[in-house]
Amino acid sequence: MNALLIQMKRGGFTLVEGLLSGVGEDILPLKLEVCGVFEEGLQRLSQGDFSIVIIDLDIPGCNGLEAVHEVRRRAPAAAVVVLSSVDDDAFAWQAVRQGAEDFLHKKELNRTLMIRSLRYAYERQRMAVERSRTLSDLRLVIEKNSEGMLILAADGRVLFANPEALRLFDSPAEALIGSGLDGRIRTLPDGQTVEVWVGGQMHALAEMRRAALTWEQQPATLLSLRDITQQKEAEARLRQSEERYRGISELVSDYAYSFRIGPDGKAHVEWVTDSFQRITGYPLEEALELGGWRYLLHPEDVSKMGRLRERAFNGEPGSDEFRVYTRSGEMRWLRHHSQVLRDPENHTPLVFYGGGQDITDRKLAEEAYQALVDQSPQEMVILQAGRVVFANQAAIVRARLFREDVSQISADEILARLDLPLDARVDIFRQALDLLDGGYHLRRELWVSRSFGEGSEPEAEADEPPSRRKAFLAPNEAWVELVVMPIDYQGRPALQISLSDVSERKRAEQLEQTLYRISETVNLVENLDQLYFAVHTIVSDLIPADNFYIALLDEESEQIYFPYFVDEFDSTPEPQRIRRGLTEYVLRSGRPLLATPEIFDQLVAAGEVEQKGADSVDWLGVPLRRGDGKILGALVVQTYQHNLRYTERDQDILTFVSRQIALVIERKRTEEMLRDSEEHYRTLVENIPVGVYRTTPGPEGSFLTTNPALRQMFGFRNEEEARQVHTCDLYAHPQERKTFSDRMLAEGAVTGVELLLRRRDGSTFWGLVNAKVLYDDETGLPVCFDCTLQDITERKLGQRQRESLAAMAFALRETPTRAETLTTLLDEILVLIEADIVAVALLDAFSSEVVIELARGAQAERLTGVRMPLNESTIGNVILTGKAYLSNQVQADAARMLLPEAAAEMRAVALVPLLAEGNPIGALFIGGRHTVRGEDFQLLRAIADLAASAIQRATLAEQTESRLQRLSLLRTISATISAMPDLNQTLDALMEQIVSQGQADAADILLYEPEAGLLRYAAGTGFRDPSFQTVALRLGQGEGGRAVLERRTVQIPDLLRGDGHLQDPIWLDVENFRSFYAVPLIVKNSIKGVLETFHRQRQLPTPEWTEFLESLARQVALALDRSELIQSLMHSNEELSEAYQATIQGWSAALDLRDKETQGHSLRVANWTLHLSRAIGVAEEELSDLWRGALLHDIGKMAIADSVLLKQGMLSTMEWEIMRQHPVYAYQLLRPITFLQSALDIPHYHHEHWDGSGYPEGLAGEAIPLAARIFSVVDVWDALRSDRPYRPAWPEEKVIEYIREQSGKHFDPKVVQVFLGLLEQHVFTEENGPDPQMMADPLALLTKIL
DSSP states (O other), X not given: OEEEEEOOOBTTBOHHHHHHTTOOTTTOOOEEEEESSHHHHHHHHHHSOOSEEEEETTSTTOOTHHHHHHHHHHOTTSEEEEEESOOOHHHHHHHHHTTOSEEEEGGGOOHHHHHHHHHHHHHHHHHHHHHHXXXXXHHHXXXXXXXXXXXXXXXXXXXXXXXXXXXXXXXXXXXXXXXXXXXXXXXXXXXSEEEXXXXXXEEEEEEEXXXXXXXXXXXXXXXXXXXXXXXXXXXXXXXXXXXXXXXXHXXXXXXXXXXXXXXXXXXXXXXXXXXXXXXXXXXXXXXXXXXXXXXHBOGGGHHHHHHHHHHHXXXXXEEEEEEEEOTTSOEEEEEEEEEEEEOTTTOOEXXXXXXXXXXXXXXXXXXXXXXXXXXXXXXXXXXXXXEEEEEOHHHHHHTTOOGGGGGGSBHHHHHHHTXXXXXXXXXXXXXXXXXXXXXXXXXXXXXXXXXXXXXXXXXXXXXXXXXXXXXXXXXXXXXXXXXXXXXXXXXXXXXXXXXXXXXXXXXXXHHHHHHHHHHHHHHHOSSHHHHHHHHHHHHHTTSOOSEEEEEEEEXXXXXXXXXXXXXXXXXXXXXXXXXXXXXXXXXXXXXXXXXXXXXXXXXXXXXXXXXXXXXXXXXXXXXXXXXXXXXXXXXXXXXXXXXXXXXXXXXXXXXXXXXXXXXXXXXXXXXXXXXXXXXXXXXXXXXXXXXXXXXXSXXXXXXXXXXXXXXXXXXXXXXXXXXXXXXXXGBSSTHHHHHHHHHHHXXXXXXXXXXXXXXXXXXXXXXXXXXXXXXXXXXXXXXXXXXEEEEOXXXXXXXXXXXXXXXXXXXXXXXXXXXXXXXXXXXXXXXXXXXXXXXXXXXXXXXXXXXXXXXXXXXXXXXXXXXXXXXXXXXXXXXHHOOXXXXXXXXXXXXXXXXXXXXXXXXXXXXXXXXXXXXXEEEEEEEESSOOOHHHHHHHHXXXXXXXXXXXXXXXXXXXXXXXXXXXXXXXXXXXHHHOOOHHHHHHHHHXXXXXXXXXXXXXXXXXXXXXXXXXXXXXXXXXXXXXXXXXXXXTSHHHXXXXXXXXXXXXXXXXXXXXXXXXXXXXXXXXXXXXEEEEEEETTEEEEEEEEEESSOOOOXXXXXXXXXXXXXXXXXXXXXXXXXXXXXXXXXHHHHHHHHHHHHHHHHHHHHOGGGTTHHHHXXXXXXXXXXXXXXXXXXXXXXXXXXXXXXXXXXXXXXXXXXOSSOOOHHHHHHHTTHHHHHHHHHTTOGGGGGGOHHHHHTTOOTTSOOSSSOOOGGGSOHHHXXXXXXXXXXXXXXXXXXXXXXXXXXXXXXHHHTBTTTBOHHHHHHHHHHHTTTOSSGGGOSOHHHHHOTHHHHXXXX
């Protein structure tokens, strides 16, 4: 005990310490702690847990009896002993009242007294605490008691009632507490039984007991009421059934008996069933004489029978199993039951009932069963009263016991040794009583780990093994089925506990469940991505699959792609060609592969696979096979952890599920393909122009489904509206629906049925129906008609109309112009359709107006040419919207105000848009006094398609022709400008071409005179009044002057509207002009004048027309600029040419003056060279260069010394070599002159020979320039016919012969041939000397070249 002493020390110790010194713990087990100051003691008291507190009231700081109260407050559970030097009994009594257990006077204190006081104080305090706790428990017991408990005050008021009492009195607490029991209970004569009355009726019977007690420090009575209502009812029923029991017992096959218990306590046999003698072989009298049961029982079972009877007399009916010997000495087993019937008044035993069954056969079967159980692989134990009474061989081996140890071990210990975890054992013991009482079984499956050693505790039960998942247990793991069932074992209740290893069954169930999950997954997921994720989840429940992927094979592209790929290290690969990876190996071999590091190295060494991706520890892949055996792809898992490896069992599991996975993947892919196909079919049905629908059979028929095309045909706004209509109502003749339905039901399908149908608006059309009957698979009865409908109204038009349309199409193709096309179109419409008037209105895109181009029939002249705003007319609305307009009551139609006046007076009007390539170009119009029929309206629609194409074709043809004409005109004008150097002639020609080609009715050009600042008439045509030729305008005057001043094109499409500021009324009054255009003539930012065009018909400013006019103006401006340039160049060239010509002739004259023998030679050969060159075909533009070269051919001789050049007689070899250099000198002299560079061929090469023997370069054949080859023949002809110092002139015949002889040697044979031909024409004579035209006017050739 911990004790606190608050007392001052004297001489190193306190008084109490001195008295208690040497006292052993056997006498007083006290651990004493001392505080010398009162406040210190109180502090310590608040900190520690003390059983006894000893306080000296004489200590400093202590305030007497209040100190006792303070100690008790701080330590209410501790015993308090007070020491004091005051010898006063009243003072001691006050200390006890303040909470002290004892008061000791220090003068009388000794060891014995001190020890006794401490003991008694501690015990009194402990008892007080226990008493308080007991009172609290008593209240709780009363509260929770199964009997009704009432606390009554002395005046009879109810102070407290527990829940059972409230139930007995059928009253809430507030109604019962505080009231009396008068009228609520009635005591019966026995004084112990009471009747409980509620609402004027007896509610229950109760056994009553009374006891006095103190309640809340007041005397009170405890009234206990035990509800015996059911007991009394049961006693009554027992008395009634006693007689029945005996009669029934007589009928059972086993024995029964009854002993009456007399007042002396002895038993007297009342009756025994006859079966007793049949079982034992003894009559009752003989058995009783021999000693009764004590004689018959096996000696070891006599005591068991005694205990059974004793329990029965003690009110515990029971049963047990016994062995008896029959009269024949045979031992038999009996199951005996005992029960005592007591007096309900005093509970004394009245009757002892006994009975039993012969269980010999059962016991023999049990022994055989026990032998069988002992050999069972199931682990089985039997428990009785918490002890093991039997364990079969399997359980003994599992528990690591010997058979003789079984009875010495507790139930918990053997269950632990059987690997049952603690929570499972707790459940068994918690439910044991319920199992024995209720007779039901406890059955559960649990996972156990069998890896522990002797004495260790099994792992706690878990939903799944910690190492792996349920379907792939480790070698030391197992699933077991625990079955606990109550049995009778050797006549006593027992629990039989059996453990069966169900790992294989669980694995099979798991795999079966997995297959079910895989199959169900297809219905649960929406797409393949979700399916792949679900497959991963399922595989993860079977084997470790943190790294998992699915590879599928695309046979068409011969590629592998990875629709699902999860890996710790690698990312999803791109689709790839088949290579030599592990995945490809599985696909190639068609077999599963568990690639451990060793297997992988072997495959690499054999060249079967190559390393790809991160290195895994184990790689497991299995092929995905379709139902037909074809490989779809591969399922792969891999691990990077050395402590997590795959086994062949994992391979078998993955292979097993892969077949189902392949099937669901293929099925899902097929579903998606089917979904895509269905979506494609749905899209096709929704967008096909053919009506697709389904109806019910029968003469009326109702729509089940319709596509948009069908709803549009009949004018339904939506499918719901269509379903509300009977199909027979859509037939022009409703009775035809019955005919159609009967035929369908008879034939099952029809094709090509033509029906006249009626739209919702009442109009009719022809439809072509194909239909098929759908039948119920089970009953074979028709369910619906599936049909398609095509609108064949156009095809059903009369043959005459079709021929007319064909004739119209042919006629329209033959019309060359748009005007003729419109005339033909309207005439044909009047023939085909009954109408008073027909017209065609076309869109004027430039004015945003609708123009009725042409009308035929009545009022045609009033309609033709009418123009209407596009946005403010019915015709314009038809053109803009592309929707046809039909009104057979124009006078009542609000739209009549937007029709032309002539049309608004008619009764019926129809307008159909003209669409060319989807673009509106106009509208067809019919009207008259008669109703426009639906057939005519449809025909007009068909004609509109032909008409739009024909009008567009004719318009495009005219536009194309107009463009061609304008392009041709531009080319002609360009050629005219190039061909005519005279400006006036050019301008006159331009005007004539513009007007003659139909581009204008009149045109003129006003040229700008900068000096005068005037635009003056220069050329023009097409005017009726000659005053136009005198026009002279200032800049800004008139429309032409304004175009020049503003430097832009002035357009006045309609002069009648007063557009522009006309300078002369003659334009309208005399000339009748309607449109006017003026374009300034500007080139290089310089104003040249203005081009004006005048039109007597309205000319719209189309982009083509404006572009043409401005292009024409540019041509005229360029012509004007070029004319000025040519005039300037011609003047300059004339001066330059005269200078060059004078120079050349001067050189030639100087050469002739130096060598008088060759005087006139240069001019002659130059002239003859031109004649020969023309005959050979040299271009005219090259002749001037040939002429200059011929004239200067011997210019090189200017560098030859006179001693050599003018030497009389033959030249020496050296002199001849000098003379041969004159062509080189000529080249060097003339080459720097740019004007003569193109004339160097003759001066440089005229002494070259055809055979290469000439000089100065020794050229041969066609390497010699043609000009030099031509000139050499002419030069020799003139030279040989002239006298030279070293020889006389040759006769012509000799020269001719020489030239013939040198053909192919000295001369070009072709040139010689042409020369000889000209010689016969006497071309090369003195009379045909220098060309006078060339000499007199070389500028003529230059002008031609420029």
